[in-house]
Amino acid sequence: MLTTLVTCLSELQDAACAAIAAATALKELEALDAQYLGRKGALAQCMGAMKGLSAADKPALGKVANDAKAVVTAALETRRATLLDAADAQSLAQDALDVTLPGRARVQGGAHPLAQTLREMLDIFQRLGFAIEEGPEIEDEWHNFDALNIPASHPARDVQDTFFINAAPAADPRAGRFILRTHTSPVQARVMQQTTPPLRFVAPGRVYRNERIDASHYTIFHQVEGLYVDRAVSFAQLKGTLLDFAHAYYGPQVKLRFRPGYFPFTEPSAEVDITCSVCSGRGCSVCKQTGWVEILGAGMVHPNVFRAVGYDPDAVTGFAFGMGVERIAMLKYGIDDIRLFYENDLRFLTQFA
Numbered sequence: 001m002l003t004t005l006v007t008c009l010s011e012l013q014d015a016a017c018a019a020i021a022a023a024t025a026l027k028e029l030e031a032l033d034a035q036y037l038g039r040k041g042a043l044a045q046c047m048g049a050m051k052g053l054s055a056a057d058k059p060a061l062g063k064v065a066n067d068a069k070a071v072v073t074a075a076l077e078t079r080r081a082t083l084l085d086a087a088d089a090q091s092l093a094q095d096a097l098d099v100t101l102p103g104r105a106r107v108q109g110g111a112h113p114l115a116q117t118l119r120e121m122l123d124i125f126q127r128l129g130f131a132i133e134e135g136p137e138i139e140d141e142w143h144n145f146d147a148l149n150i151p152a153s154h155p156a157r158d159v160q161d162t163f164f165i166n167a168a169p170a171a172d173p174r175a176g177r178f179i180l181r182t183h184t185s186p187v188q189a190r191v192m193q194q195t196t197p198p199l200r201f202v203a204p205g206r207v208y209r210n211e212r213i214d215a216s217h218y219t220i221f222h223q224v225e226g227l228y229v230d231r232a233v234s235f236a237q238l239k240g241t242l243l244d245f246a247h248a249y250y251g252p253q254v255k256l257r258f259r260p261g262y263f264p265f266t267e268p269s270a271e272v273d274i275t276c277s278v279c280s281g282r283g284c285s286v287c288k289q290t291g292w293v294e295i296l297g298a299g300m301v302h303p304n305v306f307r308a309v310g311y312d313p314d315a316v317t318g319f320a321f322g323m324g325v326e327r328i329a330m331l332k333y334g335i336d337d338i339r340l341f342y343e344n345d346l347r348f349l350t351q352f353a
């Protein structure tokens with residue numbers, strides 16, 4: 001009887017160890033654990049047979065049974081540890097992060113070249129003591145033309161190809177029709193109407209002209225308007241201000257040239273050139289071999305403009321200037337087609353990001 005039971009335990013231990021070694025999943029191991037070591041497992045059944053043994057044989061079988069249980073338990077633990085390690089290794093391999101891979105480039109936006117140019121220009125004028133003022137893009141005829149000494153009969157009014165708005169005219173009969181402003185100069189009139197001199201500001205903004213689009217013309221563009229009004233503002237101060245701006249924006253090597261010009265709202269008026277920044281004045285296609293490029297118009301505020309806004313032209317004088325932001329940017333960066341600013345082509349824009 002004892003021998004049979006010992007053989008049974010020995011076979012049971014071998015079978016259990018073989019099954020445990022062959023198990024490939026933790027679940028399988030749990031099942032084997034229950035099958036061999038559980039309360040109703042194979043070992044327990046074998047021990048149940050001990051009841052029939054003599055008191056002398058019981059301890060001997062007990063020892064064999066305990067040894068078998070210890071061997072199977074150890075085999076289970078070893079196999080469990082191995083399977084857990086393997087599972088860990090597998091999940092590590094699956095989630096592995098290769099830190100040597102190159103990163104994915106993130107597309108980063110940047111300011112539009114016109115916005116950058118405008119920001120730089122305004123910075124310079126703010127350092128020179130100019131405030132910043134803005135006005136509406138939908139303007140009335142009085143502020144856009146009449147207040148600036150451009151009466152209905154004035155030829156300059158034809159020169160400016162104007163977009164008119166289909167809307168009822170303004171309540172004030174003097175205001176005329178609504179239009180998209182053709183220049184930023186109406187901001188001069190609006191600010192002067194609301195302020196007493198002295199005043200000194202620049203007015204940046206978008207303007208509209210009904211023009212044929214080509215490499216140097218577009219229906220939208222940007223201007224920066226400047227106005228300084230006080231008791232004895234002089235043309236020399238205008239020259240000094242513009243020279244300071246040109247040196248700050250283009251560099252100290254740049255020279256300015258004033259040519260007589262005509263604008264209805266200034267008298268005298270000047271068209272202002274700088275030495276070509278592309279060829280440094282030696283002559284190239286940008287400056288048409290002259291060494292000079294025009295960047296702005298300027299002059300002393302016309303007495304009629306002061307009268308229109310209620311200023312006394314005998315008490316104050318002032319200078320005004322206006323420049324195209326697109327033109328300034330084109331000259332600075334060597335851009336030869338104004339349309340590039342408005343086509344949203346990333347190949348162009350990312351060069352300035």
Ligand SMILES: [Zn+2]
Binds near residue numbers: 287291
């Ligand atoms: Zn040139």
